[in-house]
Amino acid sequence: xxxxxxxxxxxxxxxxxxxxxxxxxxxxxxxxxxxxxxxxxxxxxxxxxxxxxxxxxxxxxxxxxxxxxxxxxxxxxxxxxxxxxxxxxxxxxxxxxxxxxxxxxxxxxxxxxxxxxxxxxxxxxxxxxxxxxxxxxxxxxxxxxxxxxxxxxxxxxxxxxxxxxxxxxxxxxxxxxxxxxxxxxxxxxxxxxxxxxxxxxxxxxxxxxxxxxxxxxxxxxxxxxxxxxxxxxxxxxxxxxxxxxxxxxxxxxxxxxxxxxxxxxxxxxxxxxxxxxxxxxxxxxxxxxxxxxxxxxxxxxxxxxxxxxxxxxxxxxxxxxxxxxxxxxxxxx
Numbered sequence: 001x002x003x004x005x006x007x008x009x010x011x012x013x014x015x016x017x018x019x020x021x022x023x024x025x026x027x028x029x030x031x032x033x034x035x036x037x038x039x040x041x042x043x044x045x046x047x048x049x050x051x052x053x054x055x056x057x058x059x060x061x062x063x064x065x066x067x068x069x070x071x072x073x074x075x076x077x078x079x080x081x082x083x084x085x086x087x088x089x090x091x092x093x094x095x096x097x098x099x100x101x102x103x104x105x106x107x108x109x110x111x112x113x114x115x116x117x118x119x120x121x122x123x124x125x126x127x128x129x130x131x132x133x134x135x136x137x138x139x140x141x142x143x144x145x146x147x148x149x150x151x152x153x154x155x156x157x158x159x160x161x162x163x164x165x166x167x168x169x170x171x172x173x174x175x176x177x178x179x180x181x182x183x184x185x186x187x188x189x190x191x192x193x194x195x196x197x198x199x200x201x202x203x204x205x206x207x208x209x210x211x212x213x214x215x216x217x218x219x220x221x222x223x224x225x226x227x228x229x230x231x232x233x234x235x236x237x238x239x240x241x242x243x244x245x246x247x248x249x250x251x252x253x254x255x256x257x258x259x260x261x262x263x264x265x266x267x268x269x270x271x272x273x274x275x276x277x278x279x280x281x282x283x284x285x286x287x288x289x290x291x292x293x294x295x296x297x298x299x300x301x302x303x304x305x306x307x308x309x310x311x312x313x314x315x316x317x318x319x320x321x322x323x324x325x326x327x328x329x330x331x332x333x
Contacts, residue, residue, distance in 0.1 A: 127290075134289060137209060138171040141286070144205050145173070155201065157181075158194055170211065170288045173202055175243075176269065176281035184280070187224070189238035195282070196246055202284055203250040212258035212292045215240045215247075216283040221265045221274035237262025243282045258287055
């Protein structure tokens with residue numbers, strides 16, 4: 001018993017951590033940060049989806065400006081702040097409702113492009129593309145005509161009677177006389193079979209093109225007798241009109257013809273020899289679309305229609321004339 005009373009008494013204390021484990025709140029903070037980041041991420045994805053390519057480019061140019069005046073700007077004018085300014089205490093002062101505006105792209109001189117400038121650039125690019133396609137059509141027409149001349153036996157002998165080139169007005173196709181091989185009888189307006197064969201070829205090749213057509217008659221400098229009522233003016237105009245009728249007989253659309261002209265001897269093909277047979281010719285021009293008002297679909301229509309002159313109440317209709325003659329040109333309706 002004495003030994004038991006002398007033994008030391010050992011008391012063991014176990015400390016319990018009541019705040020650890022799943023009962024803590026640290027994970028909630030981390031989860032809230034994660035949810036906030038995901039919300040910002042999906043908001044960014046939504047903004048990228050609803051923003052156009054042009055707006056993205058404008059935003060990109062704002063954050064990497066080429067103009068140092070924008071890089072050093074301390075106000076929101078012209079940027080995403082849309083003219084809002086920040087006061088020293090952090091509050092925004094603005095009289096209007098806040099709006100978001102995107103800066104325009106920059107010209108080489110550092111000034112901004114306006115929406116009209118951007119539209120003009122798009123119009124110029126479209127116009128260049130239309131001109132390129134038109135040029136391809138002209139080249140294809142020339143190739144088809146030359147190929148037909150070389151392959152069709154009836155046309156081989158007429159190769160020297162057909163000239164093709166391009167002018168500022170468009171593609172020019174000329175049916176010319178040769179010594180011993182005329183296209184019209186001397187002094188007459190009705191085309192010979194050889195001329196009709198060439199007119200048929202030209203009509204078939206250009207039939208499906210959108211370009212308007214100008215038909216012009218030319219003569220040499222040989223004149224009718226003194227005091228004659230019928231001159232080279234009438235002859236050139238009648239030959240051009242006869243060519244028009246022939247092309248219509250070959251199924252050319254009447255609406256494609258822009259004008260018919262008689263040029264007499266004012267525009268020689270062989271300038272050094274005014275009496276040369278090659279000066280007697282018919283010219284068919286495929287006019288460039290840009291030269292014909294209203295033909296291009298891209299042309300801008302005026303906002304307000306032009307004022308039309310008022311006709312007098314009892315005005316009599318003017319008599320129809322077979323043709324209109326001006327200095328150097330005779331026009332047929």
